[in-house]
Amino acid sequence: MLLRQVHCPRKPSSLGATRRFSTTSPLFLYRDTIQNLKIGSHTRVIFQGFTGKQATANAVESRAWGTNIVGGVTPGREGVHPVLQDLPVYPTVRSAVDNLKPDATGIYVAAHQAAGAIEEAIEAEIPLIVAVAEHIPLHDMLRIHSMLKSQSKCRLVGANAPGIISPLGHCRIGFQPLPAFSPGHIGVVAKSGTLSYETVASLTRAGLGQSLCIGMGGDVVAGTDFVDALRVFERDEDTHGIIIVGEVGGMAEEEAAEWISSYHQNTPNPKPIAALVAGKIIKPGYVMGHAGAWAGRGENSADEKYRILRDAGAVMVDHPSQFGRVMEKLMGSKESQPQPKPMKSRRQYHTNALSSGFLRPSAGTALPHFDQSQRQERRALHYQERQASAMLESEYNVSTVRPPASASPRNAWILSLTIDRSKREPCFLLMDANPESTEPPRRIPVDRNSTGIIHTALGFSDVELPELVQLLFALENIFYKYEAVAVEIHVALTNDGGTRLWIYDPRITFDDAAFRSCGRHEALHASRKVSREVIDPAELDAEKDGIVYVKLGDQDDPSYNIGTLVNGAGLAMNTVDALALPPHNANAANFLDTGGKATSETVKKSFALLLRDKRVKVVFVNIFGGLTLGDMIARGILLAFGELGLEERGIPVVVRIRGTNEEEGQRVLRESGLGIWAFDGFDEAAAKCVELAKAREEEERDN
Template sequence: MPGRIGIIAKSGTLSYETVASTTRAGLGQSLCIGVGGDIVPGTDLREALSVLENDEDTDAIALIGEIGGAGELDAAAWIKDYLARVESPKPIVGLIAGVHEARGRVMGHAGAFTAPGEPGAEAKIAALEDAGVTMVNHPAKFGDALKARLDGRSRSALGARHSTTSSDDFIFTHGQRRQLHTSTVGRPRIRYSRCQPSRLPGRQQQQRHIHLGEDKCMDILRATSRINCGSYSGHGDRRFLAIGIDRSTRSPCIVAAPSIEEGELARVAKRYSFDFQRGLDELAIERVAAHLQLSSKASAVESLRKVIKGLAALFYEREAFLVATHIVERLGEIKVVGAHFGFDDAAFRSGGRQGDLQDLRDTTAEDPSEMEAEKSGIVYIKLPGDGANIGTLVNGAGLAMNTVDALADAGGQAANFLDTGGKATSETVKKSFEVILRDPRVRVIFVNIFGGLTLGDMIARGIILAFQELSPAVPVVVRIRGTNEKEGQKLIAESGLPLYAFDDFEAAAAKAIELSRG
């Protein structure tokens, strides 16, 4: 709905929710900028903020971030400067998804993971709050929070229960005053086609990121470089050294820390970006050696240079996104005593490159349910905890992360992260049910679907079909909003099945938590 709110989002489904919330609040949208959740962004959050700062139609801004990279910290620095230099700044309300991420796992989006040395969701929330941003924990609250800021209410009154305006008050218009899309009269007809990821003959669809065990990583190092590597003898302080991607500078970087302790790593790690065409800056090695607290011996610096060049060559040649090691200094020489590599399998799926890496994947060490979901294009991750008893089924990575976070804020605990993808279908809903029900901890299934590319009535039919075929022994709470939401809710309500249907997220979450304790 044409209006006053500019939206910046790393998540598609969370932007859908925010559009709906600002529409229900009567505010509408001036411009929506989706920067996406890729590892290397095109437009970043700061650039999007600059656009909306200078946009005459925008009176306030909704900022949606998530785990991965440090773009939100860069945005917080920009906002702090903006609020200091502008006499009447535009109010900004924010949300960060992924507080309860599964560390070391990719949470749906290609870039939705926290790499070593990157800030987590809580650090991003703290930085934005310190910069003067009002934070909410669910996108349905954006409308009321932005309205309160625009009305000049006290910040303490924000974050309350979102508007319960009926879905009948939604106004959908295709022709926008900005003329960014071709205007038509009425609602356009849309043809939907089912897209299948490209597959090479004789192979299952692979997970987006490939992580190898330490032994295989060390074998790759021995085979592709002359780096001294072997098991840790217990002598010498272990340090962290990696080649990764600096998402803010959009370039490869050296990541170095004098400690390998997980709690310390994010605090003490430093990133040294370099131009991927010109290669490593010779002077950077000296700075890296100093930060790693290596001895001042020239041999140690030269040995470190050799290791870094070897890791960088592996990073390029094998199309990795992270080549991480633990190193020790012994007698002025650097030795690799631990390794963890991450590869993006897009090279294989799109062009058949790096096929041998697929063969190195140790499927025996992976959860069978997660692998089965993967074959259907579903990202399913079991979350730890004996009290994790709410099975979640969500479309879209950002919304799935936020669902886990919001349940935790309300006193519940999700048993899993499950992203059906932005275009959930009846088939993926059924498969998701099957996978979730294999977890004996699950005492209730919480379906949280927001229709954008997905139609609410189609999802409702998929839920009903799955329930009829699988006869789950646990209750199912369904929240459907967005495209064809009324039709979907009606189908659920008239199904005659023991399904609990809601349109309000907080009410649905409260019911799921109640049932999980029953």
């Protein structure tokens, strides 16, 4: 029986009517477009949103570096670019394609416009589409992926990705910090932008450059995944070594491990592969910055992913700064490497330290009233439980009960309509509710056969099929109508000899990007306060400023004493992970991601959040800039010192700034006259944090 599809709402103004796209032959699949990832000096690039401030700045820099930008698109405009006056601007993607014959497009538009822009690029059959925007609603991207899977012309990188860059071919489609990159023979694929920057900087310092770096991105579903990238690297003669940078969430790392294992078995002289997995220390039920950085039902932890990749033959590291040394050893002689100019290496400097025992630093449709300028750049999973029961009862006549005492774990199941991240589509997920069960969850496609498959798998042979049909119909309609990430219930049979199906513990998990980016489902978002969700007030305050802040550990445990302030979700996760590992063996009090577009004001507000946690004895600022500028971060730190009274509070601050404008940022701190410990290397900075935190605890005990 085929369940009725309820399509997610979309804005007619941004997405338009349904468009046609190429379906050349069923023999050609989306996976056959991976060759489109091999960019270089030959790649003709256009920008969508070409005359916007961000696109203009990026185009000027990328073009000066060597990227072959041939023009772009801005709806309603035609002529030449106001800054790049030798480059044409077209009002539509189709007219740009007809005139410029591009090989790739970089999409530089806001999240609420991005899905429509991607759809236009697919319709125009541009071979490579790079989407950098964060916070594109999940269901918009599911629709895009259903289009991509039915054609063989276009390949998507992203969304929520730094893009793709070929240092060998001097082609950048994204916002990667160019000083970190150098031409060479190592291919890099990463979920996290900031961790990929750390990775390539480590390689460059070791005298090892990069052939091609692909940003998989941190969304729930990605246009290009690890296996896609590995297939490119395997065939690419310019790539002699490979790096994978993963994180918690999804199964892309496990699929990469399976590919690596097969590659090693079937290849006489395999290219060396090293890897990292961030997110070993997380707070269950929370999104750790990236939209996809959370472990769903039946998914492995970051620790388990680490082990699986290691067992498959990847050489594992705990921090991206280690990749240079590891790959230098794996690659052997560097004589075949184009020799890049080494990045400048600095040791610590300390400005104006005082002489005390520790450092005293001196559902619906678009809402007409929704103001896009007030969008919050925060993404989270929200859980609704009472609301879920009410929806099932009132809208679909599905009765829920309290967890029945007669339902033992052995005859209870968890049934969910959620996302199959690997197949980039919705699926039913069925798993034994017994926590001791070793049976893996089963993912069942949403199609005409799903009802029968689920009925058989449950083993509830006496349950009438219409009862299950009604339940699945309700789950599917709620999933699409409210743009959910998952709609979950428990099911069990009565133990009294009857055949009644108990339905209990319903739960909706929804991604709030549809509301925050596009203004949809305002009522559902407002009802968040009636859920069981318990959030620290500081975490809620952080959301208002676009900051992702998650408290870690027992709130009464003083060992969680290092406050972390980081730009980028992957780097923030790895900072927390690396602090906990030997030789530091320390506990971060929090995860804090300022976001990829942090400002001085954001940094000041981040400091204010950290200082609300009385456990914090030292603040560790770890920044690697792409869009975030090092000098801007430095000025934010100085702003925090002045307005928050850090000097009077006597809280040490350790800063590590790398990436864009790092020299200027370090100069600002050095010349500030304030007591700030600044470092170039992570391990030195982390060791100083541990030292200062212990010193401050000792002084507090003495006083």
